[in-house]
Amino acid sequence: MGSSSTEVSTIVKNWREHPPASYSLKIHSFSQFENSSSSSDDKYQSRLFSSGRYKWYVLIVYPKGNEKDNGSGFISMYVEIDSKSLMVFTPPTEVFAEIRFFIYNKKENKYFTIQDVEVKRFNALKTVWGLEQILPCHCEFGVDVIVAPPLTYWEILSFTEKYSDPKFSCAIKNFSQFKENVYTPNSFSMAGKKWVLMVYPKGDSRADGKCLSIFLYLDDCDKPKDDEKIFVQANFRVLDPLGSNHFQHKFEKWYTEQNTAWGWPLFLSLAELQKSYLDKQDTLKVEIEFKVVSATKYSPII
Structure with missing residues (x-):
């Protein structure tokens, strides 16, 4: 995937009971998950899903942290847009989306949310956005990808x-x-x-x-x-x-x-x-x- 470094602006952290709306990844054995990632560049990439007319890989999880992105010792999480989705339109489009990551806390029975409040721009040159330092080990992750709709009303x-x-x-x-x-x-x-x-x-x-x-x-x-x-x-x-x-x-x-x-x-x-x-x-x-x-x-x- 290459370097996915992002300049973090203001990070907002909250708790909520409602699960993620875009995609959820549950892991029954986090230790096995860590071991399995060793054979896949230390990361796990979810299946494709749709949001706002586009296809996404959610989640890309580094259970041991993304060393290339200063994430060692933490769980690193990213969202990647399928580059084929960008090529459906001529000229290739840009997508602006809000990204909110979820981590389920079993003890609290709530989801801990982490969001960079800056809307992210996905295009052919930048298909990946995320956070390199989320939290230590958990076993359920999620994400909301809120795609800014195209301009509809104007004068x-x-x-x-x-x-x-x-x-x-x-x-x-x-x-x-x-x-x-x-x-x-x-x-x-x-x-x-x-x-x-x-x-x-x-x-x-x-x-x-x-x-x-x-x-x-x-x-x-x-x-x-x-x-x-x-x-x-x-x-x-x-x-x-x-x-x-x-x-x-x-x-x-x-x-x-x-x-x-x-x-x-x-x-x-x-x-x-x-x-x-x-x-x-x-x-x-x-x-x-x-x-x-x-x-x-x-x-x-x-």
Whole structure:
């Protein structure tokens, strides 16, 4: 097996009544067990067993201690993963596992457990982990191999910051005579989502007829799912028809299942709008310039 030296970190020792869950090795005559190990490199290797989709040799016991690992005078115990298990996957995998050794104490009728709290990494270069100094002679040994399962639930949050055309604009003609409560241009696409702009020329119920109201909705087909969030950073503008002195509000909001619309009930006073932002044809132009929109990829939902 070669050297199986391990740098021991914090060792936790406990007593418990419940036997090991992964594998148990009982020896009826420990003296004969010691003698028999002399013909097998001073060790005993158990049969293969399964844990976490992998095959293991549990236990590898040195009844007289592993001299190569400074274990003389003690019982040394190790766990070895079957290297063939690692080659089932492409590329060869790594396995992270917690290892807890058991030694049965007949007098106490309990199991003495020894565990290195550091999770061990098994791979093609390191297939064996264990403890070189366990205890003097006993006759029942066991082990729990708790394999860390593969990553199942995850999410990846990304942000789109560059667009071929980051702006959406609309024009409300004959603004001063506009009779409808709300102006809604066709939905538009940005960053893989459909959006709806809603402009209230005389303001919504909170504006009391004195301010322009503007809101940005996610289209029904792209409403966030449960626990999903979509971040939007943008600039909302009422354009200056005579130059570049546009009226602007910066926008940074998270859209969720509960909040699919954000905006301003009091975006711009109608008095100021009438004074500076209507062109000669009584047209108001509104623009959104998107800066950032987030996207999230999820693993399968529970």
